[in-house]
Amino acid sequence: MKTSELLDVHPLLFDRVRLSIMAHLSLNKAAVDFNALIEALDLTKGNLSTHMGKLEDQGLIKIEKKFVGKKPHTTYRCTAKGKKEIKKYLSTIESVLRT
Amino acid sequence: MKTSELLDVHPLLFDRVRLSIMAHLSLNKAAVDFNALIEALDLTKGNLSTHMGKLEDQGLIKIEKKFVGKKPHTTYRCTAKGKKEIKKYLSTIESVLRT
Numbered sequence: 001m002k003t004s005e006l007l008d009v010h011p012l013l014f015d016r017v018r019l020s021i022m023a024h025l026s027l028n029k030a031a032v033d034f035n036a037l038i039e040a041l042d043l044t045k046g047n048l049s050t051h052m053g054k055l056e057d058q059g060l061i062k063i064e065k066k067f068v069g070k071k072p073h074t075t076y077r078c079t080a081k082g083k084k085e086i087k088k089y090l091s092t093i094e095s096v097l098r099t
Numbered sequence: 100m101k102t103s104e105l106l107d108v109h110p111l112l113f114d115r116v117r118l119s120i121m122a123h124l125s126l127n128k129a130a131v132d133f134n135a136l137i138e139a140l141d142l143t144k145g146n147l148s149t150h151m152g153k154l155e156d157q158g159l160i161k162i163e164k165k166f167v168g169k170k171p172h173t174t175y176r177c178t179a180k181g182k183k184e185i186k187k188y189l190s191t192i193e194s195v196l197r198t
Contacts, residue, residue: 094189
């Protein structure tokens with residue numbers, strides 16, 4: 001049994017919404033904007049912002065804010081560290097659960 | 100993108116300790132006893148009992164209590180539903196994260 005391997009997985013990824021966000025960002029090469037993410041994952045704005053703050057604090061994503069004309073525009077991108085953690089998550093789950 | 104598939108995964112499995120417990124039980128054909136599980140997963144007694152109560156409420160495991168001489172003896176077993184949910188968890192994670 002190697003269930004202790006699960007302790008190496010980044011704790012933030014053990015949340016369904018954050019895993020959805022990371023899956024979405026890690027599969028998109030381009031940055032994804034706020035509204036597209038809200039729509040794709042069916043989240044509320046406040047909910048998304050809270051998760052994004054946590055993911056950025058841990059260096060898993062990068063948040064970019066700029067003005068397009070007079071409107072603020074926020075985009076998100078998965079960092080190299082984020083991609084590494086997603087890969088580790090998948091390989092660990094497979095290693096632990098595959099018989 | 101199929102991240103919405105994650106909503107089909109049983110919510111109790113999005114917890115590292117409960118996933119460890121379910122992985123351990125689902126890979127053991129025999130029932131596993133309380134002390135063996137504590138030792139294998141490095142948990143406290145209270146912590147294990149709480150998780151087991153939640154997993155049993157949802158029908159993912161079966162708890163069996165009996166006396167061996169004068170001592171109470173508790174064992175756990177993964178149910179068919181539990182095995183199904185673990186399989187669904189693995190296949191969903193793979194489907195969502197594999198590119």
